[in-house]
Amino acid sequence: LSALEPEYQTSPPRTLQNLRKEKSRNAARSRRGKENFEFFELAKMLPLPGAITSQLDKASVIRLTISYLHMRTFVSQGDPPWSPLMEGDSNCSKVRRSSHSLVTDIFEQHLGAHLLQSLDGFVFVVSQEGRFLYISETVSIYLGLSQVELTGSSVFDYIHPADHVEMAERLGISPHLRAEAGCHTVPESASSSASTSSLAGTPEPTPSSPHSPADEPPDRGFFIRMKSTLTKRGLHVKSSGYKVIHVTGRIRCRPALMPGSARSVRRPMGLVALAHTLPPSTLNEVRMESHMFVFRVNMDLQVTYCENR
Incomplete structure (x- = not known):
């Protein structure tokens, strides 16, 4: 009995411990x-x-x-x-619908999708902090990226590092807040080498002068390079490079009162824009046969490069 006594005393705690774990x-x-x-x-x-x-x-x-x-x-x-x-709202004009306008009603329900599909590009909204608040699903047609992946992400994660400052200036992000938004300044030598290695033959957007959001109009028009995962036609190769995008849009503002004054000012909230992709270089789309070769000439028609074959 004395030998069994310790085991008898320790068995109830083990049972309680197992019950606690299960609970x-x-x-x-x-x-x-x-x-x-x-x-x-x-x-x-x-x-x-x-x-x-x-x-x-x-x-x-x-x-x-x-x-x-x-x-x-x-x-x-x-x-x-x-x-x-x-x-x-009551101020908006209301369209009278009758029982025989079912086709019209169905079309109006999907009117936004029809408009987006008819555009030669994609629509996006970027906040003042540089994040995609909205981007149309047609972005997959032009860049190969999904709407779900981009929404809520930083725009600086999907544009070329050499274009970060350009994008921050167009959004009106202050220089001391750019690093927090994901904007990083890249040295000119590094940006040029990265551009050459990632996307050969793509023209680099011309850098612009610094902007002051308070002095310039809300309309925007500029070029940036965005990531693209599309497969080139005929080559069946996935090009993990960049595409040049022409962005045209407008800064959306909201009225706000200046502290200690009754004067109203317009605070920028973000950018509403339409993006067009520039057509690719035609040379990349030409199928090279065995009897063809590539050569390059300057404006004086002097041969500057010729393939060995």
């Missing part, structure tokens, strides 16, 4: 189930197709939700406000 595992399993359900419900509220929201991870759901909330603020607080047009 802790059940509680953690219950918390994960509730958390997954909340994320699933939150993902269903996003303005995206169900086939996409059902495949999102938690980090993507949070990123897209934050971007959507910022976009609502961008829409409602800007000047002029877009909310009355979106919510059907």
